[in-house]
Amino acid sequence: MQPTRLRLRILIMSAILLLAACTPDNSASTEMPPDETASVTASPELLENVPGSESPTSTEQTTSATETPERADIDWRDVPIMPEVSERVFQIYQDGQSQGRNPQSFSVLGDCQSIPYVFLGPFGQETLVPDSVESYLWDALNYFEASFDRWSVTSRGGFTAASLLTPIQADPHFCKPGETPLTCEYRLNNPAYVFITLETWLDQYTIERYETYLRGILDYVIEHGSIPILLTKADAAEVDEGTHVINPATVRVALDYDVPVVNFWRAAQDLDSAGIDPNRDGFHLSQEGYDLKNTLALRALYTIWQAVEVGNTGSNTDPGNTSATSTPAPGPVSQTGPQVTAPDCDGGCIFFATASSKDGVLTSQGVYAYNYAAQELTLVLGEGFDLQDVSEDGQRLLVNQANYLYEINLADASADLVSNSFLWLGKQGAYWNSDDSAIVLIDQNNPLQTEAGAAFNLFPSTRDGETYFDSGTCTSKDFCQSGGVFRLDPGQTTTYMESYARPVFSPSGEIMAFLNPAAATQDNYYHIGYLLLEEPDKGIPSRRIVYFPEEGGFMIYPDVRDYAFSPDNNNLFITYDIYSAYFEKSQRIQTYMLNLTNGILYDFGKMDGVSGSLSPRLVWAPDGNRVLFFLTNVTPDNQFSISIFQTDLDTGERLILYDESILTNGDYFYITNLYWR
Numbered sequence: 001m002q003p004t005r006l007r008l009r010i011l012i013m014s015a016i017l018l019l020a021a022c023t024p025d026n027s028a029s030t031e032m033p034p035d036e037t038a039s040v041t042a043s044p045e046l047l048e049n050v051p052g053s054e055s056p057t058s059t060e061q062t063t064s065a066t067e068t069p070e071r072a073d074i075d076w077r078d079v080p081i082m083p084e085v086s087e088r089v090f091q092i093y094q095d096g097q098s099q100g101r102n103p104q105s106f107s108v109l110g111d112c113q114s115i116p117y118v119f120l121g122p123f124g125q126e127t128l129v130p131d132s133v134e135s136y137l138w139d140a141l142n143y144f145e146a147s148f149d150r151w152s153v154t155s156r157g158g159f160t161a162a163s164l165l166t167p168i169q170a171d172p173h174f175c176k177p178g179e180t181p182l183t184c185e186y187r188l189n190n191p192a193y194v195f196i197t198l199e200t201w202l203d204q205y206t207i208e209r210y211e212t213y214l215r216g217i218l219d220y221v222i223e224h225g226s227i228p229i230l231l232t233k234a235d236a237a238e239v240d241e242g243t244h245v246i247n248p249a250t251v252r253v254a255l256d257y258d259v260p261v262v263n264f265w266r267a268a269q270d271l272d273s274a275g276i277d278p279n280r281d282g283f284h285l286s287q288e289g290y291d292l293k294n295t296l297a298l299r300a301l302y303t304i305w306q307a308v309e310v311g312n313t314g315s316n317t318d319p320g321n322t323s324a325t326s327t328p329a330p331g332p333v334s335q336t337g338p339q340v341t342a343p344d345c346d347g348g349c350i351f352f353a354t355a356s357s358k359d360g361v362l363t364s365q366g367v368y369a370y371n372y373a374a375q376e377l378t379l380v381l382g383e384g385f386d387l388q389d390v391s392e393d394g395q396r397l398l399v400n401q402a403n404y405l406y407e408i409n410l411a412d413a414s415a416d417l418v419s420n421s422f423l424w425l426g427k428q429g430a431y432w433n434s435d436d437s438a439i440v441l442i443d444q445n446n447p448l449q450t451e452a453g454a455a456f457n458l459f460p461s462t463r464d465g466e467t468y469f470d471s472g473t474c475t476s477k478d479f480c481q482s483g484g485v486f487r488l489d490p491g492q493t494t495t496y497m498e499s500y501a502r503p504v505f506s507p508s509g510e511i512m513a514f515l516n517p518a519a520a521t522q523d524n525y526y527h528i529g530y531l532l533l534e535e536p537d538k539g540i541p542s543r544r545i546v547y548f549p550e551e552g553g554f555m556i557y558p559d560v561r562d563y564a565f566s567p568d569n570n571n572l573f574i575t576y577d578i579y580s581a582y583f584e585k586s587q588r589i590q591t592y593m594l595n596l597t598n599g600i601l602y603d604f605g606k607m608d609g610v611s612g613s614l615s616p617r618l619v620w621a622p623d624g625n626r627v628l629f630f631l632t633n634v635t636p637d638n639q640f641s642i643s644i645f646q647t648d649l650d651t652g653e654r655l656i657l658y659d660e661s662i663l664t665n666g667d668y669f670y671i672t673n674l675y676w677r
Contacts, residue, residue: 096225124148178357394677426457452483577612586612605654
């Protein structure tokens with residue numbers, strides 16, 4: 001009798017998407033010279049033509065002492081189909097349980113042939129069930145039930161071993177700023193087991209890089225007490241000019257680390273067409289191939305699980321223990337008050353702050369003033385300080401150090417404490433009213449409460465008496481879950497603004513631009529490709545939709561990234577991210593200007609690269625004649641670097657480099673708030 005089991009629901013992509021999900025962009029692949037290095041920090045320039053790959057950003061990702069000594073060479077074809085459970089696996093599991101890994105959780109690291117629609121997910125849907133002679137496998141299906149019903153952020157079409165180690169390719173909908181897909185998956189799922197089945201490497205002469213990244217992944221997985229389960233590949237794309245590329249490296253690494261490897265390739269040789277769909281491209285498996293791969297993976301999981309559970313004395317680990325969800329305590333605050341360096345802002349300055357992230361742990365990097373005319377950068381306030389607002393005359397700053405909010409007077413470099421209970425977790429929690437005479441702020445001791453939660457982020461406007469804010473919950477700085485935008489009216493009435501997200505107001509307050517949160521769905525990777533305009537005094541009857549030219553390409557899902565009104569209220573500038581869901585990163589930034597008088601949308605140029613995935617920011621000059629773009633990119637030595645590009649409305653120059661690498665950081669970092677005064 002088949003064991004009873006609740007039917008699970010799974011996030012399923014359409015069959016059409018599945019058919020194309022592993023189709024590489026041939027225009028992005030070129031032959032590369034052999035790589036003589038074996039470093040996880042290989043230059044992005046060497047990797048830029050490998051679909052889905054980026055070099056990691058930390059020099060700490062090197063092969064560690066967790067490896068065992070290399071064994072004598074073994075022909076990978078002869079490695080058994082099902083792995084044995086070594087003493088090393090027991091040690092890894094026990095270490096993971098002491099760290100609090102969830103014994104009922106597994107994650108999947110892989111390419112399009114690892115997404116839940118085809119790998120392990122069919123067990124969750126019960127479209128694939130164990131054969132009656134293997135009914136014992138139902139024990140594993142029931143025990144790991146939740147994992148069969150989820151989509152790992154480390155499982156995507158086009159992912160390579162390098163993809164998992166860079167924050168550029170982390171899913172921004174689920175991951176914190178600066179997290180890599182791998183570190184994000186651990187925070188979300190806390191797995192005790194990790195399946196690894198990764199995309200092909202295009203050039204056999206650079207396979208050393210794949211192996212280096214794979215070793216870096218195993219170092220992380222083993223260090224965090226998860227049992228890695230590697231799988232060989234059976235598809236023809238694994239073969240480069242008749243030479244097997246990935247499988248030898250995968251088996252070699254598994255043997256070196258003494259961890260399980262399922263030799264799916266060997267098992268598939270007994271299937272028709274060796275498990276490959278003969279009517280397709282030589283890459284995708286046949287249904288028989290998919291079923292075999294799933295069955296082998298489930299057998300391996302069951303075998304390893306039973307072995308380590310029997311041998312594990314165990315601790316009372318809570319299976320639901322994934323990560324801390326409480327509001328973090330603020331960092332250390334200076335007892336001597338802010339130490340202010342007044343900048344030279346003759347001709348005007350652009351004020352901004354930055355935050356850096358190490359695997360999602362944010363650090364405020366300080367407040368800066370950039371003198372546009374002199375191209376000089378001044379650190380006004382050091383590490384730990386963030387910028388909230390700047391007065392119109394550019395003489396006063398609202399800054400915070402955790403929950404301490406200060407008003408800084410640049411004329412005499414003085415600082416006055418405004419609040420010691422400032423809520424600092426959102427993007428912006430304080431701003432000046434229209435004439436800079438009063439401060440609107442979120443007080444964590446007396447927050448605005450709605451049915452969706454508490455206010456955590458403000459949307460500045462000159463509409464004095466009205467306060468627009470995001471309401472919801474925050475688990476850390478700049479990682480908040482919005483329950484919607486609300487408006488607090490002069491009579492202290494709170495109104496839910498349905499279908500509004502990220503509202504930006506014109507300087508006069510007579511018009512606002514915003515996004516429709518309902519447009520962000522799983523099908524478009526939570527991206528929103530159009531913009532809305534509305535006059536707050538007239539409401540929905542005044543609403544207009546701004547559509548952008550259609551973008552072609554495989555799995556391209558554009559996203560409106562940043563938008564700002566001109567000082568005279570007549571124009572709206574927009575940065576538009578041409579995002580590839582296949583590569584999990586931006587392909588280029590497109591810029592537009594909307595003339596609000598005649599309604600014409602003007603194309604203002606584009607720039608290739610990943611900057612669209614790295615929090616691009618724009619700001620208007622006070623005279624309205626120029627727009628500056630602060631764009632982040634990755635340097636050849638794996639640093640994150642911010643450069644300034646300019647679009648000049650008088651001369652017609654568009655996206656011209658104005659100042660290169662004004663700031664560089666070894667960790668992922670980004671601009672928080674930005675003003676030109």
